Amino acid sequence: MPDITWEEPFCAESSNCFRVGTDANGNAYIAVAGQEDSYLTDTHEALRTLIRDIKAGKADHLL
Numbered sequence: 003m004p005d006i007t008w009e010e011p012f013c014a015e016s017s018n019c020f021r022v023g024t025d026a027n028g029n030a031y032i033a034v035a036g037q038e039d040s041y042l043t044d045t046h047e048a049l050r051t052l053i054r055d056i057k058a059g060k061a062d063h064l065l
Contacts, residue, residue, distance in 0.1 A: 004025045004027075004029070005025060005026065006023040006024070006025050006031050006038070006041070007023055007024055007025070008021045008022070008023040008031075008033075008038060009021060009022050009023060011035035013035070019034065019035035019036075020032060020033065020034060020035060021033050021034075021035050021038060022049070023038075023041075024046070028045070028046060029043050029044070029045065029046075030043065030044060030045060030046045030048070030049035030050075031043045032049065
């Protein structure tokens with residue numbers, strides 16, 4: 003497992019909490035808080051694009 007520096011959890015209205023982290027190689031990670039061993043990883047730019055698209059409503063059809 004890479005050495006990931008996790009930020010504080012981001013929690014929505016209920017108990018849906020996520021954590022974002024980075025490693026020394028510039029990779030970005032996102033995981034459910036408390037389940038950091040099961041993460042999604044990609045580049046900073048890919049994670050940035052994912053977050054921007056979600057904020058823009060491009061994933062609203064999943065709700």
